[in-house]
Amino acid sequence: MTRDRRTAYESRYGLSLAFLSSQVGARSAQLFAERLAPLDVNPREFAVLSNLASSEEPLHQQAVADALGMHRNNVVALIDALEAKGWVRRERDSADRRAYVLVPTRAGLRKLGRANAIVEKLDVVLAASLTTSEVDQLRDLLARVAGELGLAPGVHPHLAARPRHSP
Amino acid sequence: MTRDRRTAYESRYGLSLAFLSSQVGARSAQLFAERLAPLDVNPREFAVLSNLASSEEPLHQQAVADALGMHRNNVVALIDALEAKGWVRRERDSADRRAYVLVPTRAGLRKLGRANAIVEKLDVVLAASLTTSEVDQLRDLLARVAGELGLAPGVHPHLAARPRHSP
DNA sequence: TATTGTTATACTCTATAACTATA
DNA sequence: TATAGTTATAGAGTATAACAATA
Numbered sequence: 511m512t513r514d515r516r517t518a519y520e521s522r523y524g525l526s527l528a529f530l531s532s533q534v535g536a537r538s539a540q541l542f543a544e545r546l547a548p549l550d551v552n553p554r555e556f557a558v559l560s561n562l563a564s565s566e567e568p569l570h571q572q573a574v575a576d577a578l579g580m581h582r583n584n585v586v587a588l589i590d591a592l593e594a595k596g597w598v599r600r601e602r603d604s605a606d607r608r609a610y611v612l613v614p615t616r617a618g619l620r621k622l623g624r625a626n627a628i629v630e631k632l633d634v635v636l637a638a639s640l641t642t643s644e645v646d647q648l649r650d651l652l653a654r655v656a657g658e659l660g661l662a663p664g665v666h667p668h669l670a671a672r673p674r675h676s677p
Numbered sequence: 678m679t680r681d682r683r684t685a686y687e688s689r690y691g692l693s694l695a696f697l698s699s700q701v702g703a704r705s706a707q708l709f710a711e712r713l714a715p716l717d718v719n720p721r722e723f724a725v726l727s728n729l730a731s732s733e734e735p736l737h738q739q740a741v742a743d744a745l746g747m748h749r750n751n752v753v754a755l756i757d758a759l760e761a762k763g764w765v766r767r768e769r770d771s772a773d774r775r776a777y778v779l780v781p782t783r784a785g786l787r788k789l790g791r792a793n794a795i796v797e798k799l800d801v802v803l804a805a806s807l808t809t810s811e812v813d814q815l816r817d818l819l820a821r822v823a824g825e826l827g828l829a830p831g832v833h834p835h836l837a838a839r840p841r842h843s844p
Numbered sequence: 845t846a847t848t849g850t851t852a853t854a855c856t857c858t859a860t861a862a863c864t865a866t867a
Numbered sequence: 868t869a870t871a872g873t874t875a876t877a878g879a880g881t882a883t884a885a886c887a888a889t890a
Contacts, residue, residue, distance in 0.1 A: 538695040
């Protein structure tokens with residue numbers, strides 16, 4: 511009976527691309543956050559750290575906000591936290607005294623390395639029941655859908671100003 | 678330079694299955710919520726309506742909470758809203774006077790039909806750059822990953838009690 | 845006058861616990 | 868005593884607007 515209900519349920523939206531991707535993506539994000547937590551990092555801090563580390567020139571807070579689609583107001587507390595943990599330093603920009611240059615520390619880069627390792631391990635879990643070529647297919651198809659949706663590589667929609675709900 | 682940064686960014690996590698699925702899924706959920714809003718429905722109300730409509734026997738609030746992985750406290754306001762809009766009726770269960778039986782109204786079922794049509798239209802958008810067989814592949818692969826993650830068909834992780842964050 | 849970073853306030857959503865009425 | 872539904876309170880997270888310092 512529960513099984514019958516589920517069957518009917520599926521037939522409506524449960525197997526739509528939109529729902530399936532949302533379901534899998536939400537669970538992935540939960541798992542990522544859970545596995546990141548023991549490192550004392552949350553996903554937003556990870557995004558900022560990664561953005562700083564992979565930029566060639568030093569970034570201002572406003573630049574980070576722009577890159578990740580966030581409002582600069584919401585970057586302040588994030589940098590506060592990263593600075594308190596000793597992973598990022600604020601340095602006054604000598605060229606523009608209003609702004610701070612954000613510098614990831616050695617400890618911050620080590621943290622980032624460990625966080626990236628967690629992403630890789632999580633991918634192993636997601637791919638557990640797929641062959642190698644299926645993994646490549648899925649990655650390729652998802653990347654094409656991401657492009658179709660206008661998503662920039664590495665920029666998560668939840669980082670941006672968002673409407674008040676989703677699920 | 679922006680392009681260079683992105684390349685470096687991607688190489689770290691931007692093309693992981695975990696991040697790609699989370700990114701695509703989050704955007705799908707946003708789009709779904711946006712397209713649903715003009716119907717005066719939110720995604721949680723949609724989930725409840727759909728669950729009620731596809732159940733063979735009438736459900737109690739607690740049963741809806743169980744089916745969707747929600748806490749019963751959080752179902753109350755949802756049913757309040759659905760009842761206020763005339764899409765669901767509460768009827769005292771004659772067999773158990775503590776409980777309500779939830780009955781979707783004809784107007785509620787019409788709303789649900791329109792919401793389901795929105796899911797279908799959204800799928801067309803997601804699939805815009807894929808061939809028919811690629812759509813089937815993607816659906817199949819996502820469903821298998823969903824199974825691997827222990828996700829029940831039609832039950833969105835965000836409906837459940839959740840840790841305080843995800844992106 | 846515009847921009848960078850900051851702070852303050854209000855609002856939404858959720859978790860938790862306590863309450864009532866039935867069983 | 869346990870359970871269905873309800874209500875109240877507190878907390879996290881965000882949006883918005885306003886502020887100081889500098890351009």
